[in-house]
Amino acid sequence: MPAPIYLVLTAVVLIAAVTGNLPTSMVSGFTLTILLGGLFIWLGNLIPKVRDFGLPTILCTFGPATLIYFGLMPQPLIDVATIFVAEQGFLDFFIVAIIAGSLLGMPRQLLMKAGPRFAAPLLGCIAVTFLVVGALSALFGQGFIEGILFVAAPAMAGGLGLGALPMSEMYAAQTGTDSGAFMGDLMSVVVIANIFCILIAGIYNALSKARRQLFVGFNGYGQLMRVKGTAAELSLPEKRKASSFIALGQGLLIAGGLFVLGELLGAYLTFMHPYAWTIVAAALVKIFSLLPQELENSTADWGDMVNAVLVPALLVGVSISYISIEEVLASLTNPLFIVLTAASVVLATVSSGLIGWLLKFNFVEVSITPGLVMADTGGSGDVAVLSAADRLHLMPFAALSTRLGGAVVLFVTSFLVQFL
Numbered sequence: 001m002p003a004p005i006y007l008v009l010t011a012v013v014l015i016a017a018v019t020g021n022l023p024t025s026m027v028s029g030f031t032l033t034i035l036l037g038g039l040f041i042w043l044g045n046l047i048p049k050v051r052d053f054g055l056p057t058i059l060c061t062f063g064p065a066t067l068i069y070f071g072l073m074p075q076p077l078i079d080v081a082t083i084f085v086a087e088q089g090f091l092d093f094f095i096v097a098i099i100a101g102s103l104l105g106m107p108r109q110l111l112m113k114a115g116p117r118f119a120a121p122l123l124g125c126i127a128v129t130f131l132v133v134g135a136l137s138a139l140f141g142q143g144f145i146e147g148i149l150f151v152a153a154p155a156m157a158g159g160l161g162l163g164a165l166p167m168s169e170m171y172a173a174q175t176g177t178d179s180g181a182f183m184g185d186l187m188s189v190v191v192i193a194n195i196f197c198i199l200i201a202g203i204y205n206a207l208s209k210a211r212r213q214l215f216v217g218f219n220g221y222g223q224l225m226r227v228k229g230t231a232a233e234l235s236l237p238e239k240r241k242a243s244s245f246i247a248l249g250q251g252l253l254i255a256g257g258l259f260v261l262g263e264l265l266g267a268y269l270t271f272m273h274p275y276a277w278t279i280v281a282a283a284l285v286k287i288f289s290l291l292p293q294e295l296e297n298s299t300a301d302w303g304d305m306v307n308a309v310l311v312p313a314l315l316v317g318v319s320i321s322y323i324s325i326e327e328v329l330a331s332l333t334n335p336l337f338i339v340l341t342a343a344s345v346v347l348a349t350v351s352s353g354l355i356g357w358l359l360k361f362n363f364v365e366v367s368i369t370p371g372l373v374m375a376d377t378g379g380s381g382d383v384a385v386l387s388a389a390d391r392l393h394l395m396p397f398a399a400l401s402t403r404l405g406g407a408v409v410l411f412v413t414s415f416l417v418q419f420l
């Protein structure tokens with residue numbers, strides 16, 4: 001958007017806020033969060049090098065909360081964002097769009113053919129990371145389940161949309177507290193894990209440039225598998241570059257229907273969170289082709305649109321509504337928190353690499369995806385990690401890991417949260 005128009009819109013919102021005339025409506029919520037999210041994304045992208053380590057996402061996630069911490073944000077803006085996210089359902093709106101779009105947007109043939117082949121390193125790295133991080137947490141007196149739910153799970157969820165955001169709602173529902181009590185720590189895990197992922201990806205790139213082959217099958221120099229002729233089974237079609245207004249409306253309706261179905265099932269079958277039931281419903285719809293391809297495409301388009309446009313808005317909304325800088329600083333000054341987060345990334349990387357290597361994948365490539373891309377921040381994190389590793393052509397496999405792996409982690413978490 002042209003800067004003068006952006007500044008005029010921002011001035012209008014600020015004047016309305018300081019004069020007490022900013023309505024606490026959904027329209028104001030969208031306007032405020034999109035304007036503020038755009039500002040922090042722009043600021044983060046101004047700084048070269050550092051932006052590749054997720055600076056725009058970090059600013060969106062912690063910038064607004066920092067302004068509140070120093071008393072620099074007018075109270076009406078805080079009220080509008082909090083009501084928009086917590087009461088008017090923007091969080092559900094976003095999460096369900098991502099869940100439905102991710103699962104229904106995956107080609108059924110890919111799910112059936114590639115799933116079994118890719119399942120071992122994907123599920124293996126999740127299992128190893130959960131168990132070892134849980135054990136380390138228990139060893140240092142923090143609790144086995146706590147280590148999994150508060151570090152390993154958000155780190156391994158493949159991003160915020162299937163990680164920190166829905167998990168905080170699950171934990172709040174289980175404990176009877178507010179989701180804000182968990183949001184700061186969970187999002188801190190995701191952001192810090194993303195930084196470790198990019199650093200490891202950069203090391204892999206350096207090893208590739210040095211032509212370091214530590215053992216047979218260590219480095220494929222971009223080639224995922226050592227067996228020829230099978231990579232095609234793991235390919236995703238090119239994303240659609242355009243959609244129609246009607247298709248986006250259809251996608252919104254399908255995603256909303258799946259959300260209501262998940263809530264309905266969760267009301268009677270309480271052993272899983274409604275989000276998990278939404279995932280199950282979307283997966284069954286996909287596997288059994290219960291929707292015409294056109295409606296599946298529409299739902300994927302809707303998820304892509306929400307992901308492309310509203311991620312910064314959601315992050316700043318969550319930052320204002322839920323994140324306490326005091327709690328974040330307490331987490332970041334806790335050495336065990338940093339150690340467990342780093343361990344999650346390293347374990348995901350190494351276990352994915354070893355399991356994949358045994359199945360004729362190249363160690364470096366399969367430790368990047370699904371390993372590293374499971375522990376980054378999702379779409380933007382995938383781009384940063386693959387860019388740092390100089391393997392952007394692996395993006396289809398990253399998308400597969402994020403969609404399937406994120407759904408699996410959230411599904412497993414819905415069971416484990418009962419022990420919290």
